[in-house]
Amino acid sequence: xxxxxxxxxxxxxxxxxxxxxxxxxxxxxxxxxxxxxxxxxxxxxxxxxxxxxxxxxxxxxxxxxxxxxxxxxxxxxxxxxxxxxxxxxxxxxxxxxxxxxxxxxxxxxxxxxxxxxxxxxxxxxxxxxxxxxxxxxxxxxxxxxxxxxxxxxxxxxxxxxxxxxxxxxxxxxxxxxxxxxxxxxxxxxxxxxxxxxxxxxxxxxxxxxxxxxxxxxxxxxxxxxxxxxxxxxxxxxxxxxxxxxxxxxxxxxxxxxxxxxxxxxxxxxxxxxxxxxxxxxxxxxxxxxxxxxxxxxxxxxxxxxxxxxxxxxxxxxxxxxxxxxxxxxxxxxxxxxxxxxxxxxxxxxxxxxxxxxxxxxxxxxxxxxxxxxxxxxxxxxxxxxxxxxxxxxxxxxxxxxxxxxxxxxxxxxxxxxxxxxxxxxxxxxxxxxxxxxxxxxxxxxxxxxxxxxxxxxxxxxxxxxxxxxxxxxxxxxxxxxxxxxxxxxxxxxxxxxxxxxxxxxxxxxxxxxxxxxxxxxxxxxxxxxxxxxxxxxxxxxxxxxxxxxxxxxxxxxxxxxxxxxxxxxx
Numbered sequence: 001x002x003x004x005x006x007x008x009x010x011x012x013x014x015x016x017x018x019x020x021x022x023x024x025x026x027x028x029x030x031x032x033x034x035x036x037x038x039x040x041x042x043x044x045x046x047x048x049x050x051x052x053x054x055x056x057x058x059x060x061x062x063x064x065x066x067x068x069x070x071x072x073x074x075x076x077x078x079x080x081x082x083x084x085x086x087x088x089x090x091x092x093x094x095x096x097x098x099x100x101x102x103x104x105x106x107x108x109x110x111x112x113x114x115x116x117x118x119x120x121x122x123x124x125x126x127x128x129x130x131x132x133x134x135x136x137x138x139x140x141x142x143x144x145x146x147x148x149x150x151x152x153x154x155x156x157x158x159x160x161x162x163x164x165x166x167x168x169x170x171x172x173x174x175x176x177x178x179x180x181x182x183x184x185x186x187x188x189x190x191x192x193x194x195x196x197x198x199x200x201x202x203x204x205x206x207x208x209x210x211x212x213x214x215x216x217x218x219x220x221x222x223x224x225x226x227x228x229x230x231x232x233x234x235x236x237x238x239x240x241x242x243x244x245x246x247x248x249x250x251x252x253x254x255x256x257x258x259x260x261x262x263x264x265x266x267x268x269x270x271x272x273x274x275x276x277x278x279x280x281x282x283x284x285x286x287x288x289x290x291x292x293x294x295x296x297x298x299x300x301x302x303x304x305x306x307x308x309x310x311x312x313x314x315x316x317x318x319x320x321x322x323x324x325x326x327x328x329x330x331x332x333x334x335x336x337x338x339x340x341x342x343x344x345x346x347x348x349x350x351x352x353x354x355x356x357x358x359x360x361x362x363x364x365x366x367x368x369x370x371x372x373x374x375x376x377x378x379x380x381x382x383x384x385x386x387x388x389x390x391x392x393x394x395x396x397x398x399x400x401x402x403x404x405x406x407x408x409x410x411x412x413x414x415x416x417x418x419x420x421x422x423x424x425x426x427x428x429x430x431x432x433x434x435x436x437x438x439x440x441x442x443x444x445x446x447x448x449x450x451x452x453x454x455x456x457x458x459x460x461x462x463x464x465x466x467x468x469x470x471x472x473x474x475x476x477x478x479x480x481x482x483x484x485x486x487x488x489x490x491x492x493x494x495x496x497x498x499x500x501x502x503x504x505x506x507x508x509x510x511x512x513x514x515x516x517x518x519x520x521x522x523x524x525x526x527x528x529x530x531x532x533x534x535x536x537x538x539x540x541x542x543x544x545x546x547x548x549x550x551x552x553x554x555x556x557x558x559x560x561x562x563x564x565x566x567x568x569x570x
Contacts, residue, residue, distance in 0.1 A: 007149070008034075008035070008040055008145075008149075008151065009040055009043060011150070011151040012040065012043055012044075012151065013043075014153070015143055015151065015153045016047060018141070018153055019047070019051065019119060019141070021116070021117055022051065022053060022117055022118070022119045022141060023051075023053055023054070023117040023118075024053060024054050024055075024056060024112065024115070024117060024118045024119070025044075025047075025048055025053050025054070025055045025056070025118075025119050025121065026055075026056050026057075026105070026108050026109070026112065026118060026119070026120045026121065026140075027044070027055060027056075027057055027061070027121045028061075028105050028120070028121060028122040028123070028126060028128040029060070029061050029064035029065065029083075029315065030122055030123035030126040030127075030128060030145075030315060030317070031121040031122050031123050031143075031144075031145055032079065032082075032083055032086070033068075033076075033079065033123065033315060033316070034123060034145045035079065035082065041082045041083065041085060041086040042085075042086075042089070044086065044121070045086050045089040045090050045093075045095075048090060048093075048095045049089075049090070049093045049095055052095075053095065054095060054096075054097050055090050055095050055096045055097065056097055056098075056099060056102075056108055056112075057096065057097075057098055058098065058099070058102045058103055058104055058105055058107065058108055059098070059100075059103045059104070059461070059465065060103065060104045060105055060459065060461040060462075061098075061105075062098075063311065063461040063464060063465070064311070064315055064461070065080060065083055065084075067247075067308060067311060067312045067315065068080040068083070068315075070247070070248070070308075071246055071247055071312075072246040072247060072248055073244060073246035075244070076244070076246065103461075103462060103465070104459050104461060104462060105122075105127070105128045105131065106127070106128075106131045106459065109128065109131050109132055109135065109138075110131070110135065112140065113132075113135045113136075113137065113138040113139065113140060113156070114137055114138075114139050115139060115140060116139045116140065116141075118140040118141065119140065119141040119142075119143060120132065120140050120141070120142050120143070120156070121143045121144075122142070122143075122144055122145070123144065123145045123317065124144050124145065124146045124147055124152070124163060125147060125317045125347060126314075126317060127314060127375040127459070129144070130374055130375050130376070132156060132159075132160065133160055135156070138156035138157065138160070139155070139156065139157075140155075140156050141153070141154070141155060141156070142154060142155070142156050142159040144159060144163070146163070147317075147347055173230065173231045173232035173235065174230050174231070174232060175230060175231055176226075176227060176228075176229060176230055177229045177230065177231060177234065177263070177264070178226075179226065179229065179259055179263040179265055180261065180263075181259045181260050181261045181263065182226055182259065182265065183199055183223055183259050183260075183265060184199070185199055185200070185201070185202065185212070186198065186199065186200075187199050187259075187260070188260060189221060189223075189257045189258060189259060189260070189265065189266075190257070190258055190260075191255040191256065191257060191258070191268060192241075192255065192256055192258070193255075195255075197214040197215060197216060197219065197221060197257070197268065198214060198215040199212040199213075199214060199221060199223070200212065200213045200214060200215055201213045203220060206340075207228075208224060208225065208228050208342075208343075209222050209223055209224040209225050209228065209266060210222070210223050210225070211223075213271070214268075217271065218270060218271055219268055219269065219270060219271055220268075220269060220270075220271045221257050221266055221267070221268055221269075222253075222257075222266045222267055222269065222342065223257065223265050223266040224265060224266050229264075229265065232349070233342075234256075234264045235349075236342075236346070236349045237253060237256050237264065237267055237342070238256065239346055239347065239349065240252070240253040240267070240341075240342065240344075240346065241253065241254065241255055241256055241267075243316060243317070243318065243346065244316075245312075245313065245316050245318070247309060247312045249272075249305070249309055249335060249336055249337045249338065250309050250312065250313065250337075250338050250341070251269045251270050251271075251272050251337055251338060251339045251341060252269060252270075252341055253267035253268070253269055253341065253342050254267070254268050254269055254270070255267065255268045256268075267342060269339075269341075272329045272337035272339055273329065273331040273335075273337070274329040274330045274331030274332070274335070274336075274337060275290065275329060275330060275331075276325065276326055276328070276329060277325035277326075277328040277329070277330055277336075277389075278324075278325040278326045278393075280330055281325060281388065281389060281392055281393035282392075282393045283392055283393055283431070284392055284432060284486050284487060286393070287392060287486060288486070290332075291332075291334070294334075294486055295486065296474060296485070296486060296487070296488060297471065297474045297475065298334055299389060299390060299392070299486065300390075300467060300470055300471045300474060301334060301471060302330065302334065302336060302389055303386055303389050303390065303463075303467050304464065304467055304468060304471060305334075305335070305336040306328060306336050306338075306385070306389070307382070307386070307460055307463055307464050307467070308464065309336070309338050310323075310338075310378075310382060310460055311460040311461060311464065313338075313341075313344070314375065314378075314460060317346065317347070318341075318344050318345070318346050319344060319345040319346075319351065319373055319374075319375065319377075319378050320338070320341070320344050320345075320351070320378065320381075321343060321344055321345045321350070321351020321353070321354060321368070321373055321378070322340070322343050322344075322351055322353045322354050322355065323355075323358050323378065323381035323382060323384075323385055324355045324357075324358050324381075324385070325385065325388060325389075325393075326355075327339055327340045327341075345372060345373055348372070350368065350369055350370075350371060350372050350373065351368060351373060352368050352369040353368060354368045356405065356406065356407040357384070357395060357406045357407070357410075358381045358384050358385065359377075359380075359381070359407070359410070360376075360377050360380035360381070360410070361410050361411045361413070362377070363377060364407050364410060364411055365407075375459075376457060379451075379457035379458065379459060379460070380451065380457055382460060382463070383396075383448070383451040383452070383457065383458070383463070384396060386448075386463060386467075387448060387452075390436065390440065390444075391433055391436050391437075392432070392436070392486070392487065394429060394431075394433050396415060396417075396448070396452050397409035397410055397414060397415060397452070398429050399414065399416045399427045399428060399429065400426075400427050400428070400429060400430070401427065402414070402427075413452065413453055413454075413455065415449065415452035415453045416428045417437050417445075417448075417449065417452075418437075419445075419446070419449045419453075421437070421438050421442075421445070425437075432487045435485075435487055435488060436487045436488055438488070439487070439488030440488070441469075441470050441473065443466050443469065443470070444466055444467070444470055447462075447463075447466060
């Protein structure tokens with residue numbers, strides 16, 4: 001066991017002393033992200049078993065488990081193996097329950113927030129953390145893995161009051177750092193471990209910096225412009241480097257880059273291939289120019305690919321902030337890449353940039369550097385991106401004879417696509433968009449309508465579940481049906497009861513499910529037994545009285561028996 005694992009295990013053993021009255025444990029996957037080895041997961045499993053607690057997880061938990069299976073990090077794949085062991089151990093003791101009524105950690109927290117016999121295990125700055133803070137009267141116990149590596153264990157109220165998120169910016173953080181040997185083309189730069197890279201060629205240049213191809217074809221360097229290199233950027237890069245983000249297609253700032261004399265000037269990231277999504281998804285004809293054989297299935301798979309990467313970042317405590325198609329690349333094979341992630345929000349460092357068209361109404365007009373965004377904010381931005389992809393580059397609030405800006409339409413919830421597919425299409429943009437909406441499965445269109453009209457925002461995992469069902473449905477169609485139209489599958493009805501796709505996990509964990517159907521069946525059995533008992537009692541009275549008694553007579557007999565019972569014990 002390494003030093004971190006030993007430290008956490010010692011802290012967990014102290015936590016155990018405070019859990020004497022706990023009957024239910026809710027485990028958010030973000031807590032397990034920070035577990036170091038099987039020993040800690042074994043402790044959590046044995047805790048639940050020894051106290052005869054039920055451990056509740058949700059479908060979102062399994063979604064996150066699959067993402068860690070796909071991680072490029074051996075450590076994170078090892079965590080996935082440990083989680084599988086954890087699940088199996090609990091399942092053997094019948095302590096683990098996956099309740100189909102609660103798809104996300106949000107549903108679990110809201111349902112059980114008022115119970116004092118519930119313990120919630122989570123990580124600070126996670127989506128579960130945000131949900132807990134939005135609760136009205138949380139009485140549950142909280143065990144949180146904090147950003148500094150410590151464990152917090154107390155009541156939910158104490159946790160909320162003691163761990164308010166603060167901006168980390170200090171007064172001098174915006175001061176410009178002067179670099180006397182600022183690198184240019186053919187300059188040699190290095191990482192903190194002294195690995196050297198030569199800046200070979202400029203790839204692109206933006207407001208903040210210039211991206212260079214290096215002499216290592218797998219990596220590029222982003223060098224900040226001299227006037228944009230601040231202490232705040234340097235501190236944030238240090239934090240980004242420590243965050244172990246390893247997922248195919250996420251071009252993360254893996255290492256800080258220093259000039260020849262040791263001044264921090266930028267960062268190193270994996271090289272991405274392809275073109276910007278904003279240049280490809282500009283109508284069906286534009287897509288055909290790049291991908292001649294693209295189908296509706298390919299469009300849907302782009303959504304899945306992008307959203308899995310976003311959910312992985314959320315697991316790692318990272319909000320993209322600047323969600324927009326300009327920051328996504330697609331190569332000829334349909335692989336997607338997230339770029340420009342140094343602008344993300346992490347801990348107390350805000351995402352300082354954004355696009356009005358992807359900003360929820362509550363943040364319209366705000367200065368992005370002045371506040372920390374929420375996961376709820378990002379849910380809206382991601383829903384806009386999802387619509388943009390499914391509708392081949394169209395914005396959900398774009399309309400005929402609309403306001404001057406998209407931001408005004410967002411503020412007014414002015415979504416013009418009818419919930420009833422036979423409704424009014426007169427105000428939506430001309431083109432194929434009405435047809436796309438008509439043939440979009442209702443499980444998708446209803447969710448989109450809920451977001452853009454009623455502000456009901458789904459989590460990324462919930463979207464993934466719906467989109468994967470859509471993908472599975474498309475996979476059941478003949479190829480010629482799929483290829484009829486890039487926009488939709490013409491004339492094909494979509495059932496709400498589509499069998500969900502099989503899990504893609506290797507060695508998927510087996511979890512006891514508490515289903516709603518089981519509850520209904522149990523209720524029917526109980527009602528049948530009660531009715532049988534009532535009829536038996538009724539006919540016993542009839543035999544005793546030698547006549548048919550009033551229908552209410554059995555109730556009177558039962559009431560009399562209960563009264564005698566209570567009088568006896570009074």
